[in-house]
Amino acid sequence: MADQQPTPGQRVERLRRAAGLSREQLAGLAGLSPTTIKFVENGRRSLTLRAAQQIAPHLGVRDLGDLFGPQVTLSLDGRPSHPAIGDVRRALTAWHISVSGEPESPDYLRGAVDSAWQTWHTSRHQRTEVSVILPGLLAATQRATRLHTGEDRRASLALLAQAHHLAQAYLAWHGDRELCWLTVDRGMAAALDADDPLAIAQSTWYAAHLLRAVGRGDEALERLQEARGLIEPQVADGGSEWAEMLADLHLCTALTRARTGDQGAWSDWDAARRVVEQALPAGFVGLRTRVSRPLVDVYAVMCAVDLGDPDEAQRRAHSLDPASIPSTERRGRHYVELARSADLEGAREATLHLLGLAESTSPETVRYSPAAQELAGRLAREAPAAIRAEAIQLESRIAVPEL
Structure with a gap:
């Protein structure tokens, strides 16, 4: 029909060509894979609001109606949300001007943080169960940083950063973006105040995921490289936690590259594999990160999918038994x-x-x-x-x- 409206994919393709961009160039600018752009344009994949927001600035689009068409009604307030998000938001934005009494010891807080991460990785309903724990955990770690001094304060600050990382994991996919940025900023500030290289590197890992999600993949890669510079010199003599962190940084770098269509992702993936195989004990599983040989294989599948290579994804997944993935949440994502x-x-x-x-x-x-x-x-x-x-x-x- 002559008056038939173009599809969102056809609109994207027309605007991309008008901007003089190849699919690869638009994907790189927007932090998406070239395959995603291709499949949106040919109709094999729907144009999501998130993808539209990432590509719009690079196509000269200020009104998303130019991508979706006049017949589509967009609601910017309809992001799926968890019932407990209000409680977590209040915990994150509470300011306790005066605190007193005896703070919890760093050893107690470490056990509480580790227990919360264990819940995250073993529960089928991880968001619901962690949302019960998070407000109290944030309050206890914040209070400890105010009342402790010296090394106990530094340890408490590193644990406060961990509490914010757990909050970011909870908020991912359904929390409002400003709240996600708040957890990243608070976690990094606590890690820097602790002057703890491991805490700083892990905070960088979490920041990189958010930077990548908003199309700032190049910045994420720069930050990850800086974090590896903190960790690599300590791996040989520093124990398993340093090697675990280095492997996780390489995995994050690999995924960030894959999501921009960069085949160099496999180089970083292989670096992570070597660290796990050569610097960590057989059967090692990170308590909070779940770094392990099965997790390395999970990332291989993720990289292949984001690079638009389903054959490679299936080849990588062929020998990976999902039951071996040491996290219910990661198994579901796999x-x-x-x-x-x-x-x-x-x-x-x-x-x-x-x-x-x-x-x-x-x-x-x-x-x-x-x-x-x-x-x-x-x-x-x-x-x-x-x-x-x-x-x-x-x-x-x-x-x-x-x-």
């Missing part, structure tokens, strides 16, 4: 990555099956994952008739309840 890989190949039945496995592993991982939500919504609309009813049921089960 199934989502496999679903993304199946989607790249147009395998709708496999995509639905893998999303179902992700949901049964960790319902909240799927409920608050933008990638899982986008896949489930598209399957509910476009899946073959034979599986459409099942796809609609899945979308209904993982829908975020109205608050």
